[in-house]
Amino acid sequence: MHEMALMESLVDVLAREADRHNIARIKKVKLTVGALTHALPDALQFAFTVLREQPLFAPEAELEIEERETRGRCGSCGVEFAVEGNFGFLCPDCGGFAIEIIQGRELQIDYFEGD
Amino acid sequence: MQIKLGQNLLGANAAVAGEIRRLMEEKGLLLLNLMSSPGAGKTTLLEKTLAAVKERLRVAVIEGDVATTKDAERIARLGIPVVQINTHGACHLDAAMVRDVLPAFDLDNLDLLIVENVGNLVCPAEFDLGEAMKVVVLSTTEGNDKVPKYPLMFREAGALLLNKIDLLPFTDFRLDELAADLGQIHPGLPRFDLSARTGEGMDRWIDWLSNQAEERRRR
Numbered sequence: 600m601h602e603m604a605l606m607e608s609l610v611d612v613l614a615r616e617a618d619r620h621n622i623a624r625i626k627k628v629k630l631t632v633g634a635l636t637h638a639l640p641d642a643l644q645f646a647f648t649v650l651r652e653q654p655l656f657a658p659e660a661e662l663e664i665e666e667r668e669t670r671g672r673c674g675s676c677g678v679e680f681a682v683e684g685n686f687g688f689l690c691p692d693c694g695g696f697a698i699e700i701i702q703g704r705e706l707q708i709d710y711f712e713g714d
Numbered sequence: 715m716q717i718k719l720g721q722n723l724l725g726a727n728a729a730v731a732g733e734i735r736r737l738m739e740e741k742g743l744l745l746l747n748l749m750s751s752p753g754a755g756k757t758t759l760l761e762k763t764l765a766a767v768k769e770r771l772r773v774a775v776i777e778g779d780v781a782t783t784k785d786a787e788r789i790a791r792l793g794i795p796v797v798q799i800n801t802h803g804a805c806h807l808d809a810a811m812v813r814d815v816l817p818a819f820d821l822d823n824l825d826l827l828i829v830e831n832v833g834n835l836v837c838p839a840e841f842d843l844g845e846a847m848k849v850v851v852l853s854t855t856e857g858n859d860k861v862p863k864y865p866l867m868f869r870e871a872g873a874l875l876l877n878k879i880d881l882l883p884f885t886d887f888r889l890d891e892l893a894a895d896l897g898q899i900h901p902g903l904p905r906f907d908l909s910a911r912t913g914e915g916m917d918r919w920i921d922w923l924s925n926q927a928e929e930r931r932r933r
Contacts, residue, residue: 601837604804608723620717630723635866637836685865688899696901700869706723706840712716 602642605706606650613711614655624657625713633667635685635703640664657713669703727841730809734816734844741821744927745829747843749867750851751860752833755877757785759851759910760830764792766920771825771927776815778807778832785830795819806837809844826927835864846930847872854878854887861895868896873904875919880909 609628617625628647632638647662669682673690674697682688688698722728738745750756760775767773774795777786786798797815799807812829819827829845831838839848850871852860855878861868868874876892889907896903904922908915 601805601840604806604808604837605723605840608726611726612719612721612723616717616719620715622715622717635869636840637864637866638840684862686862686899688869689897689901696897708719708721708723710716710718710720714715 602638603646603649605638606643606646609708610650610653610655612708616711617655617713622711622713625655625660625711626657627661627663627712629663629665629709629711631665631667631705631707631709633669633703633705635669635682635700636706638706640666665709667702667705670701671698672701673698724841727809730813731842731844734809734813735846737816737821738827738844738846739933741824742931742933743821743824744826744847744930745843745845746826746923747829747831747838747845747848748851749831749835749838749848749871750833750853751835751856754833754851754853754856755910756830756833756851757788759875759877759908760828761788761792762910762913762916763920763923764789764794764828766916767826767924767927768792768794770924772823773826773828774819774824776807776812776827776829778811778830780804780832801832804832804837805834806832806841807843808841812843825931826923835860835867839864839867839870847926849873849875851875851877852892854881854885857886858888858891858895861892861899865899868899868903871900871903873906873922876905876907877910879907880912880914 651660669685671682672679673695675695676693678692680691689696775789777798780801783798786796789796797818799811848871850867906919908919
Protein backbone atom coordinates (compact mmCIF):
# COMPACT_ATOMS: atom_id res chain seq x y z
CA MET A 600 0.00 0.00 0.00
CA HIS A 601 2.75 2.34 1.01
CA GLU A 602 4.63 1.65 -2.18
CA MET A 603 1.55 2.25 -4.32
CA ALA A 604 1.04 5.64 -2.68
CA LEU A 605 4.69 6.49 -3.28
CA MET A 606 4.45 5.48 -6.92
CA GLU A 607 1.35 7.62 -7.36
CA SER A 608 3.41 10.55 -6.13
CA LEU A 609 6.02 9.55 -8.69
CA VAL A 610 3.45 9.72 -11.48
CA ASP A 611 2.37 13.21 -10.33
CA VAL A 612 5.93 14.48 -10.47
CA LEU A 613 6.71 12.78 -13.77
CA ALA A 614 3.53 13.99 -15.46
CA ARG A 615 4.44 17.57 -14.62
CA GLU A 616 8.09 17.24 -15.60
CA ALA A 617 7.36 15.35 -18.82
CA ASP A 618 4.97 18.09 -19.84
CA ARG A 619 7.57 20.75 -19.09
CA HIS A 620 10.16 19.01 -21.24
CA ASN A 621 7.77 17.97 -24.03
CA ILE A 622 8.19 14.28 -23.41
CA ALA A 623 5.19 12.23 -24.51
CA ARG A 624 6.30 8.76 -23.47
CA ILE A 625 8.51 7.87 -20.54
CA LYS A 626 10.71 4.83 -21.09
CA LYS A 627 12.82 4.70 -18.01
CA VAL A 628 12.81 6.07 -14.46
CA LYS A 629 15.66 5.89 -11.98
CA LEU A 630 14.98 6.10 -8.24
CA THR A 631 17.20 6.12 -5.18
CA VAL A 632 15.52 4.49 -2.19
CA GLY A 633 16.90 4.55 1.34
CA ALA A 634 16.55 1.56 3.64
CA LEU A 635 14.90 3.60 6.38
CA THR A 636 11.90 4.46 4.23
CA HIS A 637 10.46 0.93 4.43
CA ALA A 638 9.77 1.15 0.70
CA LEU A 639 10.45 -2.33 -0.65
CA PRO A 640 12.00 -2.41 -4.13
CA ASP A 641 9.91 -5.42 -5.19
CA ALA A 642 6.69 -3.71 -4.14
CA LEU A 643 7.76 -0.50 -5.90
CA GLN A 644 8.42 -2.53 -9.06
CA PHE A 645 5.01 -4.15 -8.80
CA ALA A 646 3.28 -0.80 -8.32
CA PHE A 647 5.18 0.52 -11.32
CA THR A 648 3.93 -2.31 -13.56
CA VAL A 649 0.39 -1.23 -12.69
CA LEU A 650 0.99 2.48 -13.18
CA ARG A 651 2.88 2.17 -16.46
CA GLU A 652 -0.42 1.20 -18.12
CA GLN A 653 -1.09 4.94 -18.20
CA PRO A 654 -0.44 6.76 -21.51
CA LEU A 655 2.37 8.73 -19.84
CA PHE A 656 4.54 5.62 -20.05
CA ALA A 657 5.74 3.45 -22.88
CA PRO A 658 4.39 -0.11 -22.40
CA GLU A 659 7.87 -1.46 -21.82
CA ALA A 660 8.91 1.35 -19.48
CA GLU A 661 11.37 0.25 -16.82
CA LEU A 662 12.11 1.32 -13.29
CA GLU A 663 15.65 1.17 -11.97
CA ILE A 664 16.11 1.33 -8.21
CA GLU A 665 19.33 2.09 -6.42
CA GLU A 666 19.15 1.05 -2.77
CA ARG A 667 20.99 2.95 -0.05
CA GLU A 668 21.83 1.65 3.40
CA THR A 669 21.12 3.76 6.46
CA ARG A 670 24.12 5.80 7.63
CA GLY A 671 24.56 8.08 10.59
CA ARG A 672 27.02 10.73 11.75
CA CYS A 673 27.90 11.05 15.41
CA GLY A 674 27.25 14.50 16.85
CA SER A 675 29.99 14.04 19.45
CA CYS A 676 32.99 12.65 17.55
CA GLY A 677 31.86 13.12 13.95
CA VAL A 678 32.42 9.54 12.84
CA GLU A 679 30.20 8.24 10.04
CA PHE A 680 28.90 4.69 10.18
CA ALA A 681 26.37 2.23 8.78
CA VAL A 682 23.33 1.88 11.02
CA GLU A 683 23.07 -1.91 11.40
CA GLY A 684 19.62 -3.28 10.67
CA ASN A 685 18.26 0.28 10.62
CA PHE A 686 18.31 0.08 14.36
CA GLY A 687 21.60 0.91 16.07
CA PHE A 688 21.60 4.67 16.35
CA LEU A 689 24.58 4.65 18.71
CA CYS A 690 28.07 5.73 17.74
CA PRO A 691 30.28 2.62 17.36
CA ASP A 692 33.36 4.69 18.28
CA CYS A 693 32.45 6.87 21.26
CA GLY A 694 29.01 5.52 22.23
CA GLY A 695 27.43 8.93 21.56
CA PHE A 696 23.73 8.97 20.83
CA ALA A 697 23.22 12.33 19.11
CA ILE A 698 23.17 10.65 15.71
CA GLU A 699 22.23 12.55 12.60
CA ILE A 700 20.79 10.47 9.77
CA ILE A 701 22.88 11.28 6.71
CA GLN A 702 21.65 8.51 4.43
CA GLY A 703 18.73 6.09 4.28
CA ARG A 704 15.74 8.44 4.10
CA GLU A 705 16.07 9.02 0.35
CA LEU A 706 13.07 8.70 -1.92
CA GLN A 707 14.53 10.51 -4.83
CA ILE A 708 13.83 10.59 -8.54
CA ASP A 709 17.28 10.83 -10.09
CA TYR A 710 16.24 11.04 -13.72
CA PHE A 711 13.81 9.83 -16.33
CA GLU A 712 14.14 9.10 -20.02
CA GLY A 713 11.66 9.31 -22.85
CA ASP A 714 10.83 10.97 -26.13
CA MET B 715 16.25 12.21 -23.98
CA GLN B 716 17.23 11.97 -20.35
CA ILE B 717 15.97 14.53 -17.82
CA LYS B 718 17.87 14.80 -14.55
CA LEU B 719 15.60 15.58 -11.64
CA GLY B 720 17.24 14.76 -8.31
CA GLN B 721 14.06 15.67 -6.53
CA ASN B 722 12.24 14.08 -3.65
CA LEU B 723 9.42 11.77 -4.61
CA LEU B 724 7.38 13.32 -1.84
CA GLY B 725 8.38 16.86 -2.71
CA ALA B 726 4.79 17.95 -3.32
CA ASN B 727 3.76 16.60 0.08
CA ALA B 728 6.72 18.27 1.77
CA ALA B 729 5.79 21.63 0.26
CA VAL B 730 2.23 21.42 1.58
CA ALA B 731 3.49 20.25 4.98
CA GLY B 732 5.75 23.30 5.07
CA GLU B 733 2.76 25.59 4.44
CA ILE B 734 0.82 23.95 7.27
CA ARG B 735 3.80 24.22 9.63
CA ARG B 736 4.17 27.95 8.94
CA LEU B 737 0.46 28.52 9.46
CA MET B 738 0.49 26.68 12.78
CA GLU B 739 3.48 28.68 13.98
CA GLU B 740 1.78 31.91 13.03
CA LYS B 741 -1.32 30.90 15.00
CA GLY B 742 0.67 29.62 18.00
CA LEU B 743 -1.12 26.33 17.61
CA LEU B 744 0.40 22.94 18.45
CA LEU B 745 -0.30 20.38 15.72
CA LEU B 746 0.20 16.87 16.96
CA ASN B 747 0.28 13.75 14.79
CA LEU B 748 -0.86 10.72 16.79
CA MET B 749 0.16 7.36 15.36
CA SER B 750 0.13 3.67 16.23
CA SER B 751 -0.71 0.20 14.96
CA PRO B 752 -4.39 -0.65 14.65
CA GLY B 753 -5.76 -1.60 18.05
CA ALA B 754 -3.11 0.09 20.20
CA GLY B 755 -5.89 2.11 21.81
CA LYS B 756 -5.38 5.48 20.12
CA THR B 757 -9.00 6.53 20.10
CA THR B 758 -9.66 5.60 23.74
CA LEU B 759 -6.46 7.33 24.72
CA LEU B 760 -7.51 10.37 22.74
CA GLU B 761 -10.96 10.45 24.34
CA LYS B 762 -9.48 10.34 27.84
CA THR B 763 -6.80 12.89 26.97
CA LEU B 764 -9.31 15.30 25.45
CA ALA B 765 -11.69 15.02 28.39
CA ALA B 766 -8.81 16.14 30.64
CA VAL B 767 -7.08 18.77 28.48
CA LYS B 768 -10.26 20.55 27.42
CA GLU B 769 -10.32 22.17 30.87
CA ARG B 770 -6.96 23.81 30.16
CA LEU B 771 -6.76 24.12 26.37
CA ARG B 772 -8.92 24.87 23.37
CA VAL B 773 -8.58 21.69 21.38
CA ALA B 774 -9.83 20.19 18.11
CA VAL B 775 -9.31 16.90 16.31
CA ILE B 776 -8.81 15.61 12.78
CA GLU B 777 -9.70 11.94 12.53
CA GLY B 778 -8.10 9.89 9.79
CA ASP B 779 -9.70 6.61 8.93
CA VAL B 780 -9.79 4.36 5.92
CA ALA B 781 -13.57 4.24 5.64
CA THR B 782 -15.67 4.77 8.77
CA THR B 783 -16.71 7.73 10.93
CA LYS B 784 -16.84 5.70 14.15
CA ASP B 785 -13.87 7.42 15.76
CA ALA B 786 -15.06 10.92 14.89
CA GLU B 787 -18.45 10.18 16.43
CA ARG B 788 -16.73 9.20 19.68
CA ILE B 789 -14.79 12.48 19.76
CA ALA B 790 -17.83 14.59 18.84
CA ARG B 791 -19.64 13.24 21.91
CA LEU B 792 -17.11 15.14 24.04
CA GLY B 793 -18.24 18.43 22.49
CA ILE B 794 -14.93 18.92 20.70
CA PRO B 795 -14.72 20.15 17.10
CA VAL B 796 -13.80 17.19 14.92
CA VAL B 797 -13.48 16.59 11.19
CA GLN B 798 -13.24 13.14 9.69
CA ILE B 799 -11.00 12.42 6.72
CA ASN B 800 -11.64 9.14 4.94
CA THR B 801 -8.63 8.07 2.96
CA HIS B 802 -10.69 5.65 0.82
CA GLY B 803 -8.23 2.85 1.13
CA ALA B 804 -4.97 4.72 1.57
CA CYS B 805 -3.02 3.63 4.62
CA HIS B 806 -2.00 7.10 5.81
CA LEU B 807 -2.93 10.75 5.71
CA ASP B 808 -1.00 13.17 3.55
CA ALA B 809 -0.44 16.89 3.99
CA ALA B 810 -2.96 17.94 1.33
CA MET B 811 -5.74 16.04 3.12
CA VAL B 812 -4.97 17.94 6.31
CA ARG B 813 -4.69 21.30 4.56
CA ASP B 814 -8.07 20.79 2.90
CA VAL B 815 -9.92 20.35 6.20
CA LEU B 816 -8.23 23.22 8.09
CA PRO B 817 -10.87 25.80 7.01
CA ALA B 818 -13.41 23.81 9.05
CA PHE B 819 -11.72 25.02 12.25
CA ASP B 820 -11.46 28.40 13.97
CA LEU B 821 -7.66 28.29 14.12
CA ASP B 822 -7.36 31.64 15.92
CA ASN B 823 -9.22 30.18 18.86
CA LEU B 824 -7.39 26.91 19.28
CA ASP B 825 -4.32 25.87 21.27
CA LEU B 826 -4.01 22.24 20.25
CA LEU B 827 -5.00 20.37 17.11
CA ILE B 828 -4.58 16.61 17.23
CA VAL B 829 -4.51 14.50 14.09
CA GLU B 830 -5.33 10.86 14.72
CA ASN B 831 -3.58 9.14 11.85
CA VAL B 832 -4.66 5.88 10.23
CA GLY B 833 -3.56 2.89 12.34
CA ASN B 834 -0.32 1.80 10.70
CA LEU B 835 3.33 2.04 11.73
CA VAL B 836 4.90 2.25 8.28
CA CYS B 837 3.28 4.73 5.92
CA PRO B 838 2.31 7.54 8.33
CA ALA B 839 5.95 7.86 9.39
CA GLU B 840 6.87 8.74 5.82
CA PHE B 841 4.30 11.47 5.19
CA ASP B 842 4.98 14.79 6.89
CA LEU B 843 1.71 16.50 7.84
CA GLY B 844 3.31 19.74 8.96
CA GLU B 845 2.99 18.64 12.57
CA ALA B 846 5.11 20.09 15.38
CA MET B 847 5.33 16.66 16.92
CA LYS B 848 4.67 13.02 16.22
CA VAL B 849 3.44 10.99 19.17
CA VAL B 850 3.53 7.22 18.81
CA VAL B 851 1.36 4.89 20.86
CA LEU B 852 2.62 1.39 21.55
CA SER B 853 0.57 -1.08 23.59
CA THR B 854 1.84 -3.87 25.80
CA THR B 855 -0.28 -6.44 23.95
CA GLU B 856 1.55 -5.80 20.67
CA GLY B 857 4.84 -7.18 21.94
CA ASN B 858 8.31 -5.71 22.15
CA ASP B 859 9.19 -6.36 18.53
CA LYS B 860 7.34 -3.33 17.15
CA VAL B 861 10.20 -0.99 18.07
CA PRO B 862 12.98 -2.80 16.16
CA LYS B 863 10.64 -3.66 13.29
CA TYR B 864 9.45 -0.11 12.65
CA PRO B 865 12.48 1.98 13.58
CA LEU B 866 11.61 5.05 11.53
CA MET B 867 8.39 5.63 13.46
CA PHE B 868 10.14 5.45 16.83
CA ARG B 869 13.09 7.46 15.58
CA GLU B 870 10.85 10.29 14.36
CA ALA B 871 8.56 10.38 17.39
CA GLY B 872 8.67 13.26 19.85
CA ALA B 873 7.05 11.18 22.57
CA LEU B 874 6.11 7.55 23.14
CA LEU B 875 3.02 6.48 25.01
CA LEU B 876 3.11 2.90 26.25
CA ASN B 877 -0.57 2.05 26.60
CA LYS B 878 -2.37 -0.85 28.34
CA ILE B 879 0.09 -1.15 31.21
CA ASP B 880 -2.81 -2.61 33.24
CA LEU B 881 -2.41 -5.69 31.04
CA LEU B 882 1.34 -6.10 31.70
CA PRO B 883 0.85 -9.12 34.03
CA PHE B 884 -1.02 -10.96 31.26
CA THR B 885 1.51 -10.39 28.48
CA ASP B 886 5.17 -11.19 27.95
CA PHE B 887 5.93 -7.53 27.27
CA ARG B 888 9.11 -6.45 29.04
CA LEU B 889 9.70 -2.86 30.11
CA ASP B 890 13.48 -3.39 30.37
CA GLU B 891 13.61 -4.65 26.79
CA LEU B 892 11.65 -1.60 25.63
CA ALA B 893 14.07 0.70 27.45
CA ALA B 894 17.07 -1.09 25.89
CA ASP B 895 15.58 -0.91 22.38
CA LEU B 896 14.74 2.78 22.72
CA GLY B 897 18.28 3.37 24.00
CA GLN B 898 19.49 2.06 20.64
CA ILE B 899 17.06 3.84 18.41
CA HIS B 900 16.01 7.04 20.14
CA PRO B 901 17.77 7.76 23.42
CA GLY B 902 16.08 10.44 25.48
CA LEU B 903 12.68 10.00 23.86
CA PRO B 904 10.05 11.16 26.39
CA ARG B 905 8.07 8.08 27.37
CA PHE B 906 4.83 7.80 29.31
CA ASP B 907 3.68 4.42 30.62
CA LEU B 908 -0.08 4.53 31.09
CA SER B 909 -3.41 2.85 30.78
CA ALA B 910 -6.09 4.86 29.03
CA ARG B 911 -8.67 2.40 30.33
CA THR B 912 -7.86 2.61 34.05
CA GLY B 913 -6.42 6.14 33.97
CA GLU B 914 -3.12 5.04 35.54
CA GLY B 915 -0.23 7.26 34.41
CA MET B 916 -2.50 9.62 32.43
CA ASP B 917 -1.83 12.69 34.59
CA ARG B 918 1.87 12.85 33.76
CA TRP B 919 1.16 12.66 30.01
CA ILE B 920 -1.64 15.23 30.15
CA ASP B 921 0.54 17.69 32.08
CA TRP B 922 3.38 17.26 29.65
CA LEU B 923 1.10 17.70 26.62
CA SER B 924 -0.60 20.76 28.11
CA ASN B 925 2.77 22.32 28.84
CA GLN B 926 3.91 21.74 25.26
CA ALA B 927 0.82 23.51 23.91
CA GLU B 928 1.06 26.37 26.42
CA GLU B 929 4.73 26.90 25.60
CA ARG B 930 3.92 27.14 21.92
CA ARG B 931 1.13 29.64 22.50
CA ARG B 932 3.47 31.92 24.46
CA ARG B 933 6.10 31.93 21.70
